[in-house]
Amino acid sequence: MAGQSDPSLSMFSAAEVEFLAEDEMVEIVPNLNMDTLNLICGDFGPFRPQMATSVPLWLAVALKKRGKCTIRSPQWMSVENLTQVLEAERDSPAQFQPLPFHYVEISRLLFDNARDDIPDMYMARSLIEDIRDVRFHKFETGLEKISSSTHVVKLKNLSAMEVNIVRPFFVRALQAFAKHDSPQMIHHQQDAMSSRQTHVQDDGPRRDLRRR
Amino acid sequence: MASSSEGLGLGFGSEDVDPSIAMTTDVELLKRAWRNEKAAPEILQFQHELVQRSREQVQLMTITVQMQLNIFTAFDLAVKTFCGGMMFKEETVEDFEQNGADPLTVSVYQMDLDRMQFLLRSYLRIRLQKIVKYAIHISKSEAWSRLSEQEQKFAKRCMDDMEKHLNQSVLSRLPYGYQSILKQSISSEEDDMVPQPHLDTYVFCKSRTPLGALQIADGEDPMDVLADFLYLFHYKSIRSFVESGQVDLF
Numbered sequence: 061m062a063g064q065s066d067p068s069l070s071m072f073s074a075a076e077v078e079f080l081a082e083d084e085m086v087e088i089v090p091n092l093n094m095d096t097l098n099l100i101c102g103d104f105g106p107f108r109p110q111m112a113t114s115v116p117l118w119l120a121v122a123l124k125k126r127g128k129c130t131i132r133s134p135q136w137m138s139v140e141n142l143t144q145v146l147e148a149e150r151d152s153p154a155q156f157q158p159l160p161f162h163y164v165e166i167s168r169l170l171f172d173n174a175r176d177d178i179p180d181m182y183m184a185r186s187l188i189e190d191i192r193d194v195r196f197h198k199f200e201t202g203l204e205k206i207s208s209s210t211h212v213v214k215l216k217n218l219s220a221m222e223v224n225i226v227r228p229f230f231v232r233a234l235q236a237f238a239k240h241d242s243p244q245m246i247h248h249q250q251d252a253m254s255s256r257q258t259h260v261q262d263d264g265p266r267r268d269l270r271r272r
Numbered sequence: 273m274a275s276s277s278e279g280l281g282l283g284f285g286s287e288d289v290d291p292s293i294a295m296t297t298d299v300e301l302l303k304r305a306w307r308n309e310k311a312a313p314e315i316l317q318f319q320h321e322l323v324q325r326s327r328e329q330v331q332l333m334t335i336t337v338q339m340q341l342n343i344f345t346a347f348d349l350a351v352k353t354f355c356g357g358m359m360f361k362e363e364t365v366e367d368f369e370q371n372g373a374d375p376l377t378v379s380v381y382q383m384d385l386d387r388m389q390f391l392l393r394s395y396l397r398i399r400l401q402k403i404v405k406y407a408i409h410i411s412k413s414e415a416w417s418r419l420s421e422q423e424q425k426f427a428k429r430c431m432d433d434m435e436k437h438l439n440q441s442v443l444s445r446l447p448y449g450y451q452s453i454l455k456q457s458i459s460s461e462e463d464d465m466v467p468q469p470h471l472d473t474y475v476f477c478k479s480r481t482p483l484g485a486l487q488i489a490d491g492e493d494p495m496d497v498l499a500d501f502l503y504l505f506h507y508k509s510i511r512s513f514v515e516s517g518q519v520d521l522f
Binding site for chain 1: 297298299303307310311329330333336374376377379380381383384385387388390472473474475476495501502503504505506522
């Protein structure tokens, strides 16, 4: 199926992560009359003009595209809140601020499809981009801490897209450490021979790690 | 669909699962199964009841859409429901659109159907990919029981075809002692030419309930695993929790 990722690489494609995000609920204000929708994923509506109701993001976007509703910008996407989050992100280098698990995808979908419903759209967008950058930077510096004694990494408030992006690197780095650290690796020549191919792959990320 | 989501807990009746699972819709459960299957290196238990229910819901939904839309086209009602029995597939939705039903409602229902079907197909597809890759290993391990009946048939066919192909193209031309599909040479003690899932890997996961202290690595202090934190774990150390449904992979 188009959009289905190669399972061996990063497992989830960006489109698949977005698919998951589309099930998050948002509030809309419809401008049409429509009875309750009994969908497989739940019952939504009834839709009455000017009566706010909650629907999954995909439904909100579908209605919005047809001009049948306005989407209420979620509270966390207000400029004040985003400014606060950005400051807090900058102030605490070791922590991630709580944001919705799919904040990157939700904001992107709303910016693309409901630009007129979001107050201070450009401000909000650049704030979210800044927040993303700060968090990514934090993550990259956090990667330096991986060492051969790392068996578990505990993360708080990391978002879906962030997980997806760092996954290949993180997993391979840990695998490489585990492999080169194991006593078998040092003694069993044969093992080394048979896994030569993975060695070559692991070289890249490892070198990266040292340079930072 | 209200009527079908009430019977949700059915598949989990005998097992000890926390009540929040039984409260969620099948879409959520299928999404969870899909995510786990995608993130896990090995093949997981096939979700018989869940897939069965999802299939029924897709069918039921198609019929419901049909009936709902028929209200708009009263005259066609008798004719269409009569023929409707023969058209179970997606085409029905488009068919009725032409009959003057509210196109918005139609497209919303169609989208919902499409999303459900994508999940279902993608779930089955990932499993097939894993089966193609690890068919021989699965057939020789306890993982065989995790496949559905159709998947077992598929795995057998897959193995037969692969064996036949390799025999014809390569193995039959090799010298005696090197002709096994399972072993490098006749002197190998184990089956060392069988692709195996790479269990020695790390996965992102979230626990739905606190797991308590968990021994992660030899010679290290056990650590407390809390709910709603994202962890990067060695797959082997949380494997049993994934199987019991306490931990979700991401």
